[in-house]
Amino acid sequence: MKILLVNKFFFMKGGAETVFFQEREMLARSGATIIDFSMQHEKNIESAFSDYFVSNVDYHNGKKSLLGSVKTAINFIHNSEACEKLTALITKERPEIVHFHNIYHQLTPSIIKVAKSLGCKTVLTAHDTKIACPSYTMYRDGHTCEACLQGSVWNAFKYRCQEGSLFKSALLSLEATYQSLAKNYQAVDVIVSPSEFLANIIRQKSPHNRIEVVVNGIDEHVERNGVKDGRYFLYLGRLSVEKGVATLAEAYQRSKQEMPLKVVGDGPLYDELVANYDNIDFLGFQSGDTLHSLIKECSAVIVPSECYENCSMSVIEAMAYGKPIIGANIGGIPEQVREGVEGRLFESGNPDSLAQVMDDFAQHPELVVEFGNRARHRLENKYSLARHENTLMHLYQELLSEK
DSSP, X not given: OEEEEEOSOOSOOSHHHHHXXXXXXXXXHTTOEEXXXXXXXXXXXXXXXXXXSBOOOOTTOOOOOHHHHHHHHXXXXXXXXXXXXXXXXXXXXXXXXXXXXXXXXXXXXXXXXXXXXXXOEEEEEOOXXXXXXXXXXXXXXXXXXXXXXXXXXXXXXXXXXXXXXXXXXXXXXXXXXXXHHHTTGGGSSEEEESSHHHHHHHHHHXXXXXXXXXXXXXXXXXXXXXXXXXXXXXXXXXXXXXXXXXXXXXXXXXXXOOSOEEEEOXXXXXXXXXXXXXXXXXXXXXXXXXXXXXXXXXXXXXXXXXXXXXXXHHHHHHHHTTOXXXXXXXXXXXXXXXXXXXXXXXXXXXXXXXXXXXXHHHTOTHHHHHHHXXXXXXXXXXXXXXXXXXXXXXXXXXXXXXX
16 A cells, blocks of 8 residues: 655654654555655755655744745745645655645645545544634634634734734634635545544534544653652643643642642743742653653643644553553543543633542552553553554555445
8 A cells, every 4th residue: 555644844843743643654554655845944854755845945044035934924825845745746656545634835735636646545534623613723812612613714904813913813713714715625535524523613613524433642662661659740731821821820829739740841931830839840841761751650640721622642642551540521632531430520711620630649659550541541441552553454455445
């Protein structure tokens, strides 16, 4: 089977890239022939198909002439270079399936119809709510927002959802309007959603698309030597408002603080949090063995998100090591963590609710083993990489069997 994998970034940038490269390695290991299509970048990993990658597009570079800004705006909506280069790559390599991941803005959804026109079966994994929300987060002014889901995409312009900029927000609304008229997303054979929560959002916005839920997975054969209860809470992720880390810090102040709190990650709130909370251990960005050891020895991983999480990789990573999760009752998190089974849930954005759960957990150390064993069992039965691979390969085969 020849599969062309498409993602705008070809280096580890975020959760979408974690899933993308994990699937790429998994499919290659299964015997599939993998073809790559992406954007040029100095951080890119090596690819035999890099000559086909499109020119780097940096929308955060404000030093542009008027002509440059107009050209950038056009490419933001429809990247003709991406369409031309993908046409050349498909014509040469003849893949049977083209699987798109994050393509909006830099590569643009226009490339979906390119693959369709050349006879390929097409799959799109929705890693976020972009299909329903021009700014892709469904979050503004400190709360979740469904204005563009329930109404016009020009609400993004109305509320200046992109960095408070009228121009950038207008561009987002214009891009969403173009995609709606061009029906690029509607052209894809199947949209893969990693959670039922996100699938329901997409169904509201695009009711005629075929949507299949394929949850994210992780290698269940992780090294579990050294797993123990080190009696501390652990947060892993970006330090930003929508991730709820400020609420977590406040909740810790309101709790009895019977166990330490360690925070791993970086982001725009880092300096402020470090300055204001000297009783929390801020460890910055961590990776590799250091990160794995922190997970292995924690009592529970806390996921305090205040935005609509899809299928949290932090939750799955905790499950792999048999660790309980304390999660916000929002988005796809309750699909992963069931109250009183793999961990505990609390009201998103409510520091008192989270503080109470943390205190209850600290006072009942037996829950670490009890919830942790169930979390590991749930990983093996639902979120393992093997199950993810089987589900995805079955979907590919099903598509190829259709006329």
